[in-house]
Amino acid sequence: MMALFVSLFFVSSVRAEAPAPRLANVVILATGGTIAGTGATSTTTVGYTAATVGVQSLIKAVPELAKVANVTGEQVFQIASENMSNEHWLILAKRVNALLAQPNVDGIVITHGTDTLEETAYFLDLVVKSRKPVVLVGAMRPSTALSADGPINLYNSVLLAASPDAVGKGVLVAMNDQIQAAREVTKTNTSTLDSFRTPELGMLGYIQGSKPFFYRASTRKHTVDTEFDVSALSALPAVDIVYGHANVGPVAVDAFVAAGDKGIIHAGVGDGSLASKVVPALKSARQKGVIIVRASRVGQGILARNGEANDDELDFVVADTLNAQKARILLMLALTKTNSTREIQRMFYTY
Numbered sequence: 355m356m357a358l359f360v361s362l363f364f365v366s367s368v369r370a371e372a373p374a375p376r377l378a379n380v381v382i383l384a385t386g387g388t389i390a391g392t393g394a395t396s397t398t399t400v401g402y403t404a405a406t407v408g409v410q411s412l413i414k415a416v417p418e419l420a421k422v423a424n425v426t427g428e429q430v431f432q433i434a435s436e437n438m439s440n441e442h443w444l445i446l447a448k449r450v451n452a453l454l455a456q457p458n459v460d461g462i463v464i465t466h467g468t469d470t471l472e473e474t475a476y477f478l479d480l481v482v483k484s485r486k487p488v489v490l491v492g493a494m495r496p497s498t499a500l501s502a503d504g505p506i507n508l509y510n511s512v513l514l515a516a517s518p519d520a521v522g523k524g525v526l527v528a529m530n531d532q533i534q535a536a537r538e539v540t541k542t543n544t545s546t547l548d549s550f551r552t553p554e555l556g557m558l559g560y561i562q563g564s565k566p567f568f569y570r571a572s573t574r575k576h577t578v579d580t581e582f583d584v585s586a587l588s589a590l591p592a593v594d595i596v597y598g599h600a601n602v603g604p605v606a607v608d609a610f611v612a613a614g615d616k617g618i619i620h621a622g623v624g625d626g627s628l629a630s631k632v633v634p635a636l637k638s639a640r641q642k643g644v645i646i647v648r649a650s651r652v653g654q655g656i657l658a659r660n661g662e663a664n665d666d667e668l669d670f671v672v673a674d675t676l677n678a679q680k681a682r683i684l685l686m687l688a689l690t691k692t693n694s695t696r697e698i699q700r701m702f703y704t705y
Contacts, residue, residue, distance in 0.1 A: 378460035378516035380423040381453050382508075383446070384409035385431040385438075385474075387467025389504040391496035400545060402496040404434040404467055412465065415497070416505045422564065423461075423516040435467025435492075438474060440590040440686070446474070447481045447584050454484035461487040461515030465508065468492040468541055468549065471527065475536035476680045479525040479576045480687055480705060481584045487520035488577075490527050490536070494547050503530070503547050510561045517566050523558070524576035533559040535572040537705070540653065540677060554654050554675075574705050581701075582687045591616040591689040595678045596632075598622035598651055604635030611638075617645040617685045621678035626650045627662040640669055645689065645698060649673035649681045659699075671699045 384390065386405030390412060393402035409427035419425045430449060431442060446464070453459045466474055475490045482488055491511035493504035511528040514520050525536035529550040534557050543549040551557070559568040592615045596606045610618055618639060622628055626648040628636065640646050648670055650657055657672040659665050665672055673681040684705055688698045 378423045379458055380425050380461045380463060380512050380515045381459055382409055382413065382425060382427040382463045382465060382512070383430045383449065383453075384412065384427060384465045385435070385442075385446070385467070386433045387435050387465060387471075387492050388496055389465050389467075389491065389493035389508065390432070391493075392498045393496045396498060396500050399495050399499050402498070404496075405432045407497055408432070409465070412497075412504075412508060416509050418509055419512050422509070422513045425512060433467070435470040435474075438467070438470045443474060443477050444584055444587055444590070447478060450478060450488060451481075451483050451585070454482070454486050454488075459486070461489070461520070463508070463511045463515050464488070464490045466490050466492050468494060470679075472536070472540050472550075473679050473683060475525050475527055475539070477683050477687075479536035480580050480684065481582050482525060482577045483583075485522045485578055487515045487517065487523070488525045489515045489520070490525065492529065494545060494549055506531075513564055514561060514566050519566050519568055523568070524572055526558070528561065531561050532557045533561060533566060533568065537572055537574055537576070537676075537680070576705070580705060581691060587690065590686045593617040593619065593682050593686045593689070595619045595621055595682055597678075598627070598629065598632075601631075602629045603631045607632060607635035607639055611635075611642060611644055615644060616689050617647065617682075619647045619649050619673070619678050619681045619685065621649045621651040622662070623651060625652075625655070625662045626657045626672065636670075637668065643693070645671065645685060645693065645695065647671045647673055647681050647685055647698075647702070649676065649678040651678065653677055669695050671695050671702060674702050676702070 390407040391402045391404040392406045409429045471492050489511045491507050495502045514528050527534040527539050538552040538555050541549050542551050594610045659672045688701045
């Protein structure tokens with residue numbers, strides 16, 4: 355009887371000491387920004403210096419990361435995000451794709467300045483060739499500030515990148531305990547912690563209690579389902595944005611055409627309306643082969659084709675629900691595939 359008791363105790367002990375589930379392997383690619391910024395004092399929340407803290411220091415500042423993933427870090431760039439360029443995007447995208455092709459990498463987090471974070475996120479959403487999670491994260495306060503949001507945002511982003519629930523969801527943004535889709539999120543405030551929002555369509559979910567909760571998904575094609583490939587690209591076609599306003603004239607359009615732009619995004623008033631003074635310049639640009647995309651400065655709503663302009667007659671493209679800065683990204687990538695306005699319009703309705 356004693357031998358049986360000992361045997362049962364031993365079996366029970368072995369079962370109780372079963373190995374813990376394998377932690378995901380997450381790579382943090384650091385690019386700088388406010389999350390890596392420092393201020394003169396602990397109350398400095400504006401007027402600080404961005405991109406001064408390296409990736410290893412960011413990781414060490416959040417020891418809790420070790421509980422949710424095996425984390426490694428690379429310093430890809432160290433810049434304020436207003437300096438993010440097409441060349442930076444291509445370098446970053448190629449590195450992301452190279453890492454995600456490795457079987458021992460389960461997800462990627464990219465630390466980024468908030469000013470252009472939504473643009474980098476959407477670019478990657480169109481060119482990443484993996485279903486593995488890619489999460490962009492930033493901070494609205496520098497690392498030295500009281501109640502700095504960088505550490506919890508970084509923790510949440512690693513948690514999200516390590517989660518099987520994030521697989522196949524496209525490129526995500528993790529800020530302020532919320533999960534946002536790269537295509538739809540935008541920065542809405544100059545300085546508050548809740549700046550990143552999706553005003554009309556809404557966020558994808560929350561992060562609470564060290565777990566992501568998804569409530570919806572973006573329906574537009576992304577990542578592995580896009581037709582874009584940057585692996586052989588060393589540059590992107592030149593595309594710029596013309597901002598609509600009262601008394602707008604042709605100067606900006608003419609200047610961009612003279613500079614050799616291949617495409618122009620016209621961020622018009624209202625439903626992308628075109629002022630009479632700018633229409634001749636846009637027509638002339640199109641006749642010279644420049645692709646014109648009508649967007650809106652409003653920031654919400656569908657841009658109606660043949661609504662405020664006869665797009666069929668003008669041979670223009672409309673931006674659907676994309677804001678001007680994201681329309682620029684899609685047009686650049688579209689121009690690496692085709693110059694057909696019909697095909698480019700299809701892409702705007704697809705992505």
